[in-house]
Amino acid sequence: MAIPIVPTVTALLLLSLALYRFIIFPAFISPLAKIPAAHWSAPFSRLWILYYRSREEETPTIHAAHQRLGPIVRVAPNDISVNSVEGGIRNVYAGGYEKGDWYQNVFKNYDVMPMFAMPDHGPHSKRKRMLSNIYAKTTLQSSSALSTITKVLMEERLMPRLRQVAQSGKPSEFYWLFASLTSDIVSAYMFGLAQGTNYTQQSDVSARFFAHYKARQRYQFWPQDVPSLTRWLGKAGLKWLLVPKWVDEANASMQENVLTMCDAAERVVSEAGGEKDAGFPEDWPNVYAQLRNALLKEQATKTDMSGSVEELVQEQRLAVASEMLDHLFAGFDTSSISLTFLAWELSKPENTVWQEALRNEISTLQDKYDAKAVDSLPLLQAIVQETLRLHAAIPGNQPRITPAAATLGAPGHSISDLPPGVRVQAQAWSLHREPSVFPDPESWKPERWLSSSSPSPVPSPYASEAAYEHAQKEMGRWFWAFGSGGRMCVGSNLAMYDMKAIVVAIWGSFRTTVASDGVRRGDEGMVHRGGYVAEPVGKDGRFLELNVEVLGDS
Numbered sequence: 171m172a173i174p175i176v177p178t179v180t181a182l183l184l185l186s187l188a189l190y191r192f193i194i195f196p197a198f199i200s201p202l203a204k205i206p207a208a209h210w211s212a213p214f215s216r217l218w219i220l221y222y223r224s225r226e227e228e229t230p231t232i233h234a235a236h237q238r239l240g241p242i243v244r245v246a247p248n249d250i251s252v253n254s255v256e257g258g259i260r261n262v263y264a265g266g267y268e269k270g271d272w273y274q275n276v277f278k279n280y281d282v283m284p285m286f287a288m289p290d291h292g293p294h295s296k297r298k299r300m301l302s303n304i305y306a307k308t309t310l311q312s313s314s315a316l317s318t319i320t321k322v323l324m325e326e327r328l329m330p331r332l333r334q335v336a337q338s339g340k341p342s343e344f345y346w347l348f349a350s351l352t353s354d355i356v357s358a359y360m361f362g363l364a365q366g367t368n369y370t371q372q373s374d375v376s377a378r379f380f381a382h383y384k385a386r387q388r389y390q391f392w393p394q395d396v397p398s399l400t401r402w403l404g405k406a407g408l409k410w411l412l413v414p415k416w417v418d419e420a421n422a423s424m425q426e427n428v429l430t431m432c433d434a435a436e437r438v439v440s441e442a443g444g445e446k447d448a449g450f451p452e453d454w455p456n457v458y459a460q461l462r463n464a465l466l467k468e469q470a471t472k473t474d475m476s477g478s479v480e481e482l483v484q485e486q487r488l489a490v491a492s493e494m495l496d497h498l499f500a501g502f503d504t505s506s507i508s509l510t511f512l513a514w515e516l517s518k519p520e521n522t523v524w525q526e527a528l529r530n531e532i533s534t535l536q537d538k539y540d541a542k543a544v545d546s547l548p549l550l551q552a553i554v555q556e557t558l559r560l561h562a563a564i565p566g567n568q569p570r571i572t573p574a575a576a577t578l579g580a581p582g583h584s585i586s587d588l589p590p591g592v593r594v595q596a597q598a599w600s601l602h603r604e605p606s607v608f609p610d611p612e613s614w615k616p617e618r619w620l621s622s623s624s625p626s627p628v629p630s631p632y633a634s635e636a637a638y639e640h641a642q643k644e645m646g647r648w649f650w651a652f653g654s655g656g657r658m659c660v661g662s663n664l665a666m667y668d669m670k671a672i673v674v675a676i677w678g679s680f681r682t683t684v685a686s687d688g689v690r691r692g693d694e695g696m697v698h699r700g701g702y703v704a705e706p707v708g709k710d711g712r713f714l715e716l717n718v719e720v721l722g723d724s
């Protein structure tokens with residue numbers, strides 16, 4: 171029987187092309203072929219990394235790959251991970267590497283992108299310039315509004331709640347208490363105290379909100395990492411196969427809540443004619459007004475100004491709300507995760523000395539609400555910094571896209587002439603566990619951030635001031651809890667401010683210990699659960715439970 175030549179040759183040709191395109195090129199010819207593969211299938215397929223990402227197990231998996239294979243690894247045909255400063259985060263996050271669409275697939279509110287999701291440098295840096303000053307350390311430390319907000323929240327909302335817990339003699343759950351407090355502080359600064367949330371005094375409302383917020387985070391994988399399939403199923407009316415319907419409903423209701431806060435803030439600003447009202451500084455919507463006015467100013471330069479201010483405000487309504495939603499959620503989520511880990515560390519029996527030393531340091535404050543004095547407490551700084559190192563709230567991948575002809579990889583491992591469009595990521599989890607920079611990396615050791623002359627409850631690891639200085643410099647280069655470069659966290663100063671204020675309020679007046687009912691501890695099985703963000707979650711999904719004891723005349 172004669173073999174049909176044309177179809178056979180065509181089939182062989184197609185097979186050879188496919189073999190070249192999907193096997194030979196990625197495994198042997200692509201510049202990425204020189205990078206150690208985290209798994210045998212990584213050069214050919216994304217399935218391996220998607221599997222771990224879908225199970226929220228990417229961070230430890232990538233970490234293990236770096237430990238086995240070095241500071242640059244290939245995790246999929248077009249995806250790499252770097253774990254170094256030189257040839258790593260210094261190159262990728264300093265500029266020129268854009269964000270790609272991974273962020274906008276999920277972090278888009280009201281169908282409008284906040285700066286966090288903006289893929290391109292230009293629009294992003296314009297928006298960031300509008301907002302940076304309102305979050306600058308000097309602005310926050312000199313803000314009488316923020317200091318009044320803090321005082322009201324700590325004295326009127328937190329203290330009564332903790333005194334009640336102490337009196338009850340029963341352990342209390344702390345994760346959602348921290349989420350309530352940080353949401354109240356951040357929203358009060360953004361929208362004004364009267365317009366912000368009051369979760370600390372409404373534990374039922376807050377519990378419902380946080381349960382929804384957290385549960386829906388677990389469905390981000392599909393729209394974020396498999397967007398085409400998710401879109402396609404959406405068009406066919408079958409998205410519910412991947413993401414339950416209530417997730418969209420929860421998102422819509424959260425957006426509605428933030429829009430309500432924005433509208434309330436707008437009434438305050440417009441009644442004051444756009445300018446800060448000296449009457450009740452704590453009720454002024456600092457961040458809202460800053461962005462609203464900056465966008466109006468920008469609009470005025472573009473248009474013929476035929477519209478009224480109300481019309482212009484209306485045009486910007488969703489752009490402002492999208493930005494505000496992002497800041498509010500980024501603000502409470504990360505800070506409450508960090509505070510929970512901090513409370514956990516401080517309340518463990520082996521760390522009692524740190525809790526006592528911190529309390530002594532807090533007792534030296536003349537005024538607990540003096541932000542500058544609080545910020546300059548060395549022990550407090552070391553405790554927060556060490557918690558952010560060991561328990562980074564965003565421990566996972568922060569992907570960027572290579573420009574043309576990129577060179578990546580630590581000295582001795584560098585790969586040049588990478589093509590444009592490669593997804594490259596780094597993760598704080600691994601950077602913060604580099605043993606040559608952070609000796610004994612899995613242990614919580616605030617003393618690594620303290621000089622030998624600082625009062626410390628444990629001996630200093632540094633033989634001299636010079637050794638301390640050298641270590642600080644190196645650790646500072648590798649410390650990545652807030653990211654780095656132009657896309658670095660805009661709220662890092664507010665986060666440090668609110669976390670320190672909360673720590674001072676709690677451990678200045680109360681003693682905490684990890685709860686135990688004789689059978690199980692209140693921190694049983696605590697792990698970092700999650701993908702992009704990692705929550706402190708114990709066995710059976712339980713959160714941290716602590717005993718609270720009131721001190722002296724608090």
Ligand code: HEM
Nearest residue numbers: 285286497500501504505568651652653657659660661665
């Ligand atoms: C402990 C607390 C916090 C941690 C650990 C943290 C961490 C981070 C990190 C790692 C990034 C970069 C993410 C990436 O590129 O994928 C980031 C960005 C961002 N964070 Fe935070 N954050 C914290 C608190 C806050 C607060 C309080 C706010 C708002 C008030 C905030 C608002 C933002 C925004 C808007 C961005 C995007 C910045 C940009 O695109 O330029 N964060 N944060």
